[in-house]
Amino acid sequence: MTTHAPRRAVLLGALAAPLAAPFIANPAKAQTITLRSADVHPDGYPTVEAVKFMSRQIEEKSGGRIRIQVFGSRQLGEEKDTLEQTRFGVIDLNRVNSASLNSLVPETVIPGLPFLFRSEEHMHRVLDGAIGDEMASGLPRHNLIPLAYYDSGARSFYTRAKAINEPGDLRGLKIRVQPSDMWVSMMRAFGANATPLPTGEIYSALQTGVVDGAENNYPSYQSFRHFEVAKFYSVSEHSMAPEMLVMSKRSYDRLPKETQDVLRQAAKDSVPEMRRLWQARSNEAKAAVIAAGSQINTLDKAPFERNMGPVYDQFVRDARMKGIVSRIRETT
Structure with a gap:
């Protein structure tokens, strides 16, 4: 894949300037905020579509003031690269596998452990509750805000x-x-x-x-x-091992409290939609x-x-x- 490195470098270089700020104001509407989200998967993949669903929820609840622009298909780089950019606030949101976080927060190793979950239903009950929150609680120390767990199947x-x-x-x-x-x-x-x-x-x-x-x-x-x-x-x-939707703490902290609340709720609302899409996609x-x-x-x-x-x-x-x-x- 070394043949593709220059193309990625050019793309990242071109995006570096506008992404340096955690959101971009629309000149026609000063209060409009556009958040950028990265994913290695292509359009149509359940994680990508779940973040698009989240964007629609946010736009509706914010009266069109907030939206998410999703860059799939590794447009912003591989997970290792985009995770670093997210920690520094260059990228606002990122869908990564929990394994990508293992070197930062030891507890994120746990949901990927072999044969730990008995079924997807068992996994959902764990991740949707206090245990899921506890395993992700160390991420803010590394400039990442955990927003949601998404399925990654078996x-x-x-x-x-x-x-x-x-x-x-x-x-x-x-x-x-x-x-x-x-x-x-x-x-x-x-x-x-x-x-x-x-x-x-x-x-x-x-x-x-x-x-x-x-x-x-x-x-x-x-x-x-x-x-x-x-x-x-x-x-x-x-x-x-589940997927996780995380947000740059730098981007998150610059949002007003009411906007943070809208963002968190939209992420939560996207989880059942992602799971519905995931089951259909798995069968297909x-x-x-x-x-x-x-x-x-x-x-x-x-x-x-x-x-x-x-x-x-x-x-x-x-x-x-x-x-x-x-x-x-x-x-x-």
């Missing part, structure tokens, strides 16, 4: 050469993971060789054999067209990849789950983290 393996049915099938395979120590540790516990790569590099890495496989949900597998170069999709559902994506020739198999999770002890030992070390994990498991 992540499963997809590979170039063979299906995965048992832990031994992963031994020695190079599997792309998100740039996160926890994800590297998880793949090692599975017996695979973890290969951290940005999202934009996965397709070519699969195509050329730099990696043997990757792992993600059906919508990402389909929308990034990874099914074209990795035909075997093995349903392991090893993690339900699964049908599309099957029609395109992907081979789907469902593996027995138990042998994989038994190998995850070292991951929990490494990343759930203090009493507070252990307490959060216990409370999640006790949530009915």
